[in-house]
Amino acid sequence: xxxxxxxxxxxxxxxxxxxxxxxxxxxxxxxxxxxxxxxxxxxxxxxxxxxxxxxxxxxxxxxxxxxxxxxxxxxxxxxxxxxxxxxxxxxxxxxxxxxxxxxxxxxxxxxxxxxxxxxxxxxxxxxxxxxxxxxxxxxxxxxxxxxxxxxxxxxxxxxxxxxxxxxxxxxxxxxxxxxxxxxxxxxxxxxxxxxxxxxxxxxxxxxxxxxxxxxxxxxxxxxxxxxxxxxxxxxxxxxxxxxxxxxxxxxxx
Amino acid sequence: xxxxxxxxxxxxxxxxxxxxxxxxxxxxxxxxxxxxxxxxxxxxxxxxxxxxxxxxxxxxxxxxxxxxxxxxxxxxxxxxxxxxxxxxxxxxxxxxxxxxxxxxxxxxxxxxxxxxxxxxxxxxxxxxxxxxxxxxxxxxxxxxxxxxxxxxxxxxxxxxxxxxxxxxxxxxxxxxxxxxxxxxxxxxxxxxxxxxxxxxxxxxxxxxxxxxxxxxxxxxxxxxxxxxxxxxxxxxxxxxxxx
Ligand SMILES: Nc1ncnc2c1ncn2[C@@H]1O[C@H](COP(=O)(O)OP(=O)(O)OP(=O)(O)O)[C@@H](O)[C@H]1O
Ligand SMILES: [Mg+2]
Numbered sequence: 001x002x003x004x005x006x007x008x009x010x011x012x013x014x015x016x017x018x019x020x021x022x023x024x025x026x027x028x029x030x031x032x033x034x035x036x037x038x039x040x041x042x043x044x045x046x047x048x049x050x051x052x053x054x055x056x057x058x059x060x061x062x063x064x065x066x067x068x069x070x071x072x073x074x075x076x077x078x079x080x081x082x083x084x085x086x087x088x089x090x091x092x093x094x095x096x097x098x099x100x101x102x103x104x105x106x107x108x109x110x111x112x113x114x115x116x117x118x119x120x121x122x123x124x125x126x127x128x129x130x131x132x133x134x135x136x137x138x139x140x141x142x143x144x145x146x147x148x149x150x151x152x153x154x155x156x157x158x159x160x161x162x163x164x165x166x167x168x169x170x171x172x173x174x175x176x177x178x179x180x181x182x183x184x185x186x187x188x189x190x191x192x193x194x195x196x197x198x199x200x201x202x203x204x205x206x207x208x209x210x211x212x213x214x215x216x217x218x219x220x221x222x223x224x225x226x227x228x229x230x231x232x233x234x235x236x237x238x239x240x241x242x243x244x245x246x247x248x249x250x251x252x253x
Numbered sequence: 254x255x256x257x258x259x260x261x262x263x264x265x266x267x268x269x270x271x272x273x274x275x276x277x278x279x280x281x282x283x284x285x286x287x288x289x290x291x292x293x294x295x296x297x298x299x300x301x302x303x304x305x306x307x308x309x310x311x312x313x314x315x316x317x318x319x320x321x322x323x324x325x326x327x328x329x330x331x332x333x334x335x336x337x338x339x340x341x342x343x344x345x346x347x348x349x350x351x352x353x354x355x356x357x358x359x360x361x362x363x364x365x366x367x368x369x370x371x372x373x374x375x376x377x378x379x380x381x382x383x384x385x386x387x388x389x390x391x392x393x394x395x396x397x398x399x400x401x402x403x404x405x406x407x408x409x410x411x412x413x414x415x416x417x418x419x420x421x422x423x424x425x426x427x428x429x430x431x432x433x434x435x436x437x438x439x440x441x442x443x444x445x446x447x448x449x450x451x452x453x454x455x456x457x458x459x460x461x462x463x464x465x466x467x468x469x470x471x472x473x474x475x476x477x478x479x480x481x482x483x484x485x486x487x488x489x490x491x492x493x494x495x496x
Contacts, residue, residue: 129352153350156394203347206310210335211412212364220359220369 005061006124013055016232017225018126018134024236025122031240032114035247038103041110044243048117055121062120069116073109080105122236128152133219142215149217157204158197165189165196258322259284260416260444261307261338266316268299268306277302279468280316285416289438290446291455294465300448301343303465304418308340336365339409343420343448345401346394354380354396354404355389361412372411379411383437399430406437417445423454 007014013021032044052062084101091097123131132149136142169185176182225233262284269276277299294300305311307318309331318325320334342348351357358379359372367375380388383403396404402422409417417438423431431454438445438458449455455462462473 127352129356200347203342203344204350207342207348207350208360210308210310210340211361211408212332212336213360214332214364216364218363218369220356220363220373 006055006057006120007127009056009125011054011056011125012228012232013051013121013125015228016125017229018130019137020225020229020233020236021122021126022131022134022138023233024240025118027237027240028118028122028243029115031243031247032111032118035111035243036107037247037251038107038110039251040243040247041107041114043246044114045110045117047239047243048114048121051121052117055125057120057124065116065120066113069112070109073105073112076108077105080108129219130221132217136217146217153204154197154201157200158193161196161200162189162193165192257286258319259286260321261285262317262319263307264317264319266303266306266313266318268302268311268313270302276314276468278306278313281468281470283463283470285444285446287444288461289444289459291459291462292446292448292465292470293450293452293455293462298465299468300465301420303470304340304420304446304448307418308335308338336412337415339412339414339417341402341406341409341417341419341422343424345398345405348405348408349393349396349401352392353389354385354391354393354407357393357404358408358411361408365412375411375413376407379407382410383407384433398425399427402426403430403434406434410441415444417441417443417447419445419447419449421449422447423449423451 028044028048032041032048035041035044081097081101082095084098084104087098087100089096090099090102126134128149132145135148136145166189169189174185176186263281266278266281266283267276268278281303292300292303302311306313309318309325309328318334320330320337323330325331325334349357351360355373355376358376359367359369362372362375363369377389380386383406385400385403385407388400388404391400393401393404402425406419406422422434426434435454435457438447445458447455447459463470464473465471
């Protein structure tokens, strides 16, 4: 199930205004995404890992997220060293590994983990609703904010509809096999999931209209950023500037 | 006898879904002053559809809706009507969409111009009134079915409507929650229309009964209301019904 499990907590990260967290996360992740040096990316991972540690996530949840991202990285490690052309190579038993390929794979892994840590520490510690309101306050177009909030809400709906249908099929003795019947059943399941989620979305929209919704989402708590928030923002921007400065330096790796 | 215009009047409301041969609703005429009305009828007879037409979610093929003497036509009229009539959905899952209970209950008041502080106060008051104190920060999609129903009712009561339209409110409620709902509805003293298949529930919350049949609403005689068998706690002991 899609939960906001990371957002439940009371560390200093959870208490910060979503606006400063959004700005901080954007700054750090842009610097990390653009840097081309392994050293900078490595320092980035260390710094964001410290941030993540301070936000005290539940270890098993954290491990799950970590695994999800790094399964992709595993594929990169398998393919890039073998396929990345040019430059020097390294002999590893009977394989010729491209050094550039290894370097690239390392860079991608460091960057993706750095950004993951940064998002888990900064963004996942706010509820989606609060992030949405924060985005709106920061001047992100309302349509985009709605898209975020409602795709999030709709994701639940689609997931739940799918589970229901799947359960219904299972209860009537459906076991997936490599057969036409299985493929047909799955296509029905997917089709029905879409139709039913659409209907449900429609009814939720009706429920909103019935309660006077006219296109403005008004947040219930509108916290004003305090001193701690500004200090936090300053720290985050300082970190990203430091990383940006480092990546301008002529480093060999 | 009553000089005030009725709270709600329906004149010759007809409706059929696209592709249906026979109209689902045939020239329904109906009015409510301040009564508490129950509607019962077979599955698929158009009860939910009638509610959706009253709330302006579906547009009647023919006929008029009149609220306190003013005909409701435009979307703006319906905006006003929706503030005065609270509609509880048959499926509460469709009605709750905010992450937390408090946010969901405050949604209506905020849309109608309450300040965040006012919205918060009225939401907490509504929760207390429904015996849901402490539910503020619960996650809506993790509530049980019965809790969802009561929270959905709270999202409507927080808008302080003048009449309630409840679509099968007692479905899936355990006897204790059902009794609580009956008590809440009777304390509200609001005009309401309740759709239910639970005759006993209607008998304890309504003073008029209609049946929906062949696209028509037919008023039942008072006596007929009690003409049924029923099961409820301590049913074997002498007991009073709510009328
Ligand atoms: N969106 C729709 N499109 C076409 N037909 C519909 C639609 N919604 C409902 N119907 C049909 O209209 C009829 C009345 O539906 P409605 O939901 O009003 O019944 P109901 O009296 O509320 O029944 P129940 O007691 O089962 O809730 C049903 O036969 C149904 O199949
Ligand atoms: Mg119905």
